[in-house]
Amino acid sequence: METRELRYFVAVAEELHFGRAAQRLGIAQPPLSRAIGKLERRLGVVLLERDGRGVALTGAGAVLLQEARAALDAVEAAERRTRRAALAATGRPAVILAAKAGASGELLAKLLDAYAAEPGAVAVDVLLCGPGEQAPVLRDGRADVALLHRPFDDTAGFDTEDLHTESQVAILPAGHPLSTRPHLRLTEVTGLPDLPLPRWPRPDGSFPDGPGPKVRDHTQLTQLIALGRACAVVPETGRTGLHDGLVAVPVLDAPHVTTVIAWPPHSRSTAVAGLVRAAAAL
Incomplete structure (x- = not known):
């Protein structure tokens, strides 16, 4: 299979419409239809069911969609990492660390200081x-290593080292009836009609349905909570730096959150290895 064919198929599978997929790809619809038909004949399977009502994925098509996304990500990652390696050989070597904005701030600061003290340490560019x-x-090569949080982040396909496990707390506006409780249960927090949980964007940029406000970052979330428009359940370290007007209450039955450092299993970067060693030592 060619990467061009995979890109064509992913576009149709995501749009479930040949016309919209062709527009997204910047090509005419007939060659797109021919390319998908050729791909199906080569594989000997039906990937898409077509009828007057539209297009639907078959079971085989759903599998190829998942695999094609992974393959295209791998190709894109190879391109990015190859270019970065060439730049590092001629200029300032660096490793790119991805971290969630507003999370693991104390751990991240300690990690950067510990790695900087290592012999042969290179610059670390933090991608928030x-x-x-x-x-x-x-996955797509924009970062070399990342801090992830199970069970929220997908760690499949990465090598990982567990760094820290913690419980979760509910962040509530001060003055709310639940804010003075010593602890809460998840059902008490998730069922609040006056303080709905926020809706975070999916990977495709869309938001799940629900009554909660749309939220894109930690600052926006804390402002909405302070205004009495939302509440949130976050890892225990979310207590750090809470401003006046916000209260953290332990949630006894919320799943524990484990912070891990993750990297591609095929990585041969000595900088990544040194960063992982420094993180494990913490």
Whole structure:
């Protein structure tokens, strides 16, 4: 299979419409249809069911969509990392670390200081990401290593080292009836009609349905909570730096969150290895 064919297929599978997919790709619809038909004949399977109502993925098509995304990410990552390696050989070597903005701040600061003290340490460029963005930027080569948080982030396909496990707390506006409680249960937090949980964007940029406000970053979230428009359940370290007007209450039955450092299993970067060693030592 060619990467061009995979890109064509992913566009149709995501749009479920040949016309929109052709427009997205910047090509005419007939050659797109021919390319998908050729791909199906070569594989000997039906990838897309076509009828008067539209297009639907078959079981085989759903598998290829998942695999094609991974393959295209790998090709893009190879291109980026190759260019970065060439730049490092001629200029300032650096390793790019992806981290979620507003999370693991204390751990990140300690890690950067510990690695900087290592013999042969190179510069670390920190790429601050929105919720759920660290794994995709690590997969597609925009980052060399990342701090991820299980169970929220997808660590599949990465090598990882567990760094820290913590409980979760509810962030509430001061003065709310639940803010003086010693602890809470998840059902008490998730069922608040006056303080709905926020809706974070999916990887494709869309938002899930629900009554909660759309939120894109930590600063926006804390402002909405302080205004009495939302609440949130976050790792225990979310207590750090809470400004006046916000209260953190432990949530007893919320799943524990484990911060891990993750890197591609095929990485041969000595800088990545040194960063992982420094993180494990912490």
